[in-house]
Amino acid sequence: xxxxxxxxxxxxxxxxxxxxxxxxxxxxxxxxxxxxxxxxxxxxxxxxxxxxxxxxxxxxxxxxxxxxxxxxxxxxxxxxxxxxxxxxxxxxxxxxxxxxxxxxxxxxxxxxxxxxxxxxxxxxxxxxxxxxxxxxxxxxxxxxxxxxxxxxxxxxxxxxxxxxxxxxxxxxxxxxxxxxxxxxxxxxxxxxxxxxxxxxxxxxxxxxxxxxxxxxxxxxxxxxxxxxxxxxxxxxxxxxxxxxxxxxxxxxxxxxxxxxxxxxxxxxxxxxxx
Amino acid sequence: xxxxxxxxxxxxxxxxxxxxxxxxxxxxxxxxxxxxxxxxxxxxxxxxxxxxxxxxxxxxxxxxxxxxxxxxxxxxxxxxxxxxxxxxxxxxxxxxxxxxxxxxxxxxxxxxxxxxxxxxxxxxxxxxxxxxxxxxxxxxxxxxxxxxxxxxxxxxxxxxxxxxxxxxxxxxxxxxxxxxxxxxxxxxxxxxxxxxxxxxxxxxxxxxxxxxxxxxxxxxxxxxxxxxxxxxxxxxxxxxxxxxxxxxxxxxxxxxxxxxxxxxxxxxxxxxxxxxxxxxxxxxxxxxxxxxxxxxxxxxxxxxxxxxx
Numbered sequence: 001x002x003x004x005x006x007x008x009x010x011x012x013x014x015x016x017x018x019x020x021x022x023x024x025x026x027x028x029x030x031x032x033x034x035x036x037x038x039x040x041x042x043x044x045x046x047x048x049x050x051x052x053x054x055x056x057x058x059x060x061x062x063x064x065x066x067x068x069x070x071x072x073x074x075x076x077x078x079x080x081x082x083x084x085x086x087x088x089x090x091x092x093x094x095x096x097x098x099x100x101x102x103x104x105x106x107x108x109x110x111x112x113x114x115x116x117x118x119x120x121x122x123x124x125x126x127x128x129x130x131x132x133x134x135x136x137x138x139x140x141x142x143x144x145x146x147x148x149x150x151x152x153x154x155x156x157x158x159x160x161x162x163x164x165x166x167x168x169x170x171x172x173x174x175x176x177x178x179x180x181x182x183x184x185x186x187x188x189x190x191x192x193x194x195x196x197x198x199x200x201x202x203x204x205x206x207x208x209x210x211x212x213x214x215x216x217x218x219x220x221x222x223x224x225x226x227x228x229x230x231x232x233x234x235x236x237x238x239x240x241x242x243x244x245x246x247x248x249x250x251x252x253x254x255x256x257x258x259x260x261x262x263x264x265x266x267x268x269x270x271x272x273x274x
Numbered sequence: 275x276x277x278x279x280x281x282x283x284x285x286x287x288x289x290x291x292x293x294x295x296x297x298x299x300x301x302x303x304x305x306x307x308x309x310x311x312x313x314x315x316x317x318x319x320x321x322x323x324x325x326x327x328x329x330x331x332x333x334x335x336x337x338x339x340x341x342x343x344x345x346x347x348x349x350x351x352x353x354x355x356x357x358x359x360x361x362x363x364x365x366x367x368x369x370x371x372x373x374x375x376x377x378x379x380x381x382x383x384x385x386x387x388x389x390x391x392x393x394x395x396x397x398x399x400x401x402x403x404x405x406x407x408x409x410x411x412x413x414x415x416x417x418x419x420x421x422x423x424x425x426x427x428x429x430x431x432x433x434x435x436x437x438x439x440x441x442x443x444x445x446x447x448x449x450x451x452x453x454x455x456x457x458x459x460x461x462x463x464x465x466x467x468x469x470x471x472x473x474x475x476x477x478x479x480x481x482x483x484x485x486x487x488x489x490x491x492x493x494x495x496x497x498x499x500x501x502x503x504x505x506x507x508x509x510x511x512x513x514x515x516x517x518x519x520x521x522x523x524x525x526x527x528x529x530x531x532x533x534x535x536x537x538x539x540x541x542x543x544x545x546x547x548x549x550x551x552x553x554x555x556x557x558x559x560x561x562x563x564x565x566x567x568x569x570x571x572x573x574x575x576x577x578x579x580x581x582x583x
C-alpha cells in the first residue's frame with residue numbers, strides 16, 4: 001500500500017477545467033485575429049487581413065519597436081544588477097544595511113504598480129530628468145532587477161557550495177572561484193531571469209504610463225488606448241503576435257535550460273567525484 | 275587606509291564591496307528616495323506651477339529655507355482623504371474586492387493544485403508549467419481577451435442566446451462579476467503554485483494511516499490534507515491579495531464606476547485632476563494598508579518556499 005494513490009476522476013476534472021479556463025480565452029483571441037469579418041460576433045472565414053492592416057499601422061510598429069528597445073536595455077541592466085544583488089545576499093554573509101537591502105529587493109515584487117510608477121515619476125520630476133524612453137528603461141530596470149535577483153538567489157541557495165570551496169582550497173581567489181566555477185553553473189538561472197525581465201518590461205502598462213513621455217509610446221500604452229475605444233480585430237492580431245513571440249521565447253528557454261541542467265548535473269557529479 | 279579600518283572590513287576585498295554597493299545604491303536611488311519624495315509630497319499642497327505643488331525645497335535659501343519649507347508642510351491632504359466619501363468608498367471597495375477575490379481564488383485554485391499533486395509524478399512538472407505559462411502573456415492581453423468574451427455582442431452572450439438560456443443579450447461587461455472574473459483569471463497561477471508546493475510535499479502515508487484507521491475520505495481531507503496545506507494557502511492569499519488591492523487595469527477595463535478601486539482613484543487624481551499631493555497621500559495610505567500583509571509575507575519568504583519556483 002505504499003504506492004501513490006493516483007488521480008481520481010475529480011482530480012482530472014479539476015485540472016482539465018482549470019486549464020480550459022486558463023487557455024480558452026487566449027485561444028479565442030488568437031482564432032478571432034484570423035477572422036475576416038470586422039465584427040467580433042460574426043465569423044467571416046479565415047483571413048490575414050488584420051495582420052496586413054497591422055503592418056501598415058506605422059504608429060503601432062513604432063510603439064512595438066520602442067517597447068522592444070526598452071525591454072532589451074532594461075532586461076540587460078536588470079540582469080547584471082539583479083545577479084550582483086543575489087550574490088551579495090547569498091555569498092557575502094552579514095554586512096551593514098543588509099536588512100534594508102533585502103527589504104528593498106523584495107518590495108517591488110509585491111508593491112502595487114501605481115505606487116512604483118508614481119514614486120519614480122516624482123523622482124524624475126524632482127531631478128528634472130526628461131520623461132520618455134530612458135526614464136521608462138530605468139523604471140523597468142528597477143522593477144525587474146528584483147525578479148532577476150529572486151530567481152538567481154533561489155539557484156544560489158540550492159547550489160552545492162563545496163565546489164566553490166574546493167576551488168578556493170586549490171588556491172583560487174573568491175572572485176576567480178566565482179567566475180570560473182559558480183557563474184557557469186548559474187547561467188541558466190541568469191538567462192531565465194533576463195527573459196522574465198524582458199517580458200515583464202514588454203508587458204508593463206501602468207509604470208510606463210507614469211514614466212513615458214511624448215515620442216516614447218510603448219506597445220501596451222498603444223494597445224490600451226485602442227482597447228478603451230472598443231474591440232478591434234487588429235488588436236487581436238497584435239496580441240496574437242505578442243503571445244506567439246513570448247511562447248517562442250519560453251519554449252526556447254526551456255529547451256536551453258534543459259540542456260544546461262543536464263550538463264550542470266554532469267558538472268556536479270564531476271565535482272563530487274573529485 | 276587599511277590600518278585605520280576594522281579587521282572585518284579589512285578582510286573584505288574590494289570586489290565584494292562593489293558587488294554590494296552597486297545594486298544597493300541603485301535601489302536607494304530608484305526606490306528609497308522616490309518613496310521619500312512621495313511621503314514629502316503627500317504633505318504638500320497643489321499649486322499652479324511647474325512642478326504643480328508647493329512648497330518646493332530650495333537649498334539656496336539655507337537654514338531659513340529649511341524652516342519655511344517644513345513650516346509649509348501639512349496633513350491637509352490626509353484630512354481631505356478621510357473626510358471625502360469618494361476616497362473612503364474606493365478604499366473600502368478595494369479591500370472588499372481583494373478579499374472576495376482572494377476567497378474565490380482559493381476555491382478555484384485548491385482543486386487544481388490538489389489534482390496536480392495527485393497525478394503521476396512524471397506528469398507534474400509539465401502541468402505546473404502549463405498552469406504558469408499564461409503568466410508570461412501580457413496582463414493587458416488576457417484582460418482584453420475577456421472583453422471579447424463578455425461584451426454585449428460577445429461570445430458568451432452568443433452562446434447563451436444559441437442555447438436559448440436567455441432571449442436577449444445580458445450586459446456582463448462593466449460589472450462586479452466581470453471584475454471578479456478578470457482577477458481570478460489573472461491571478462490563478464499565483465494561487466495554484468504555492469498550494470501545489472505544499473501539497474506535493476505531503477506524505478501520502480498520512481492519508482493511508484487515516485484510511486486504515488477507518489476515517490472517511492472527506493474527513494481525511496478536512497483533518498489531514500487541509501491543515502497541511504495551510505501555509506501554502508496563506509502564501510497564495512498574500513501573494514494575490516496585496517497586488518489586487520492596488521489593481522488598476524482590471525477594474526478600469528472590466529468594471530464601471532461602482533467598482534472604482536483605490537488604484538484608479540490615484541490614477542484619476544494624478545492624470546485627470548493633476549493633484550499630485552493628493553495622489554501621493556493616496557499612495558501613502560495604500561502603502562500603509564499593505565504594510566502588515568507585506569511584512570508577514572517577507573517573514574514567510576525568509577522561511578521560504580515560494581521563490582524557489
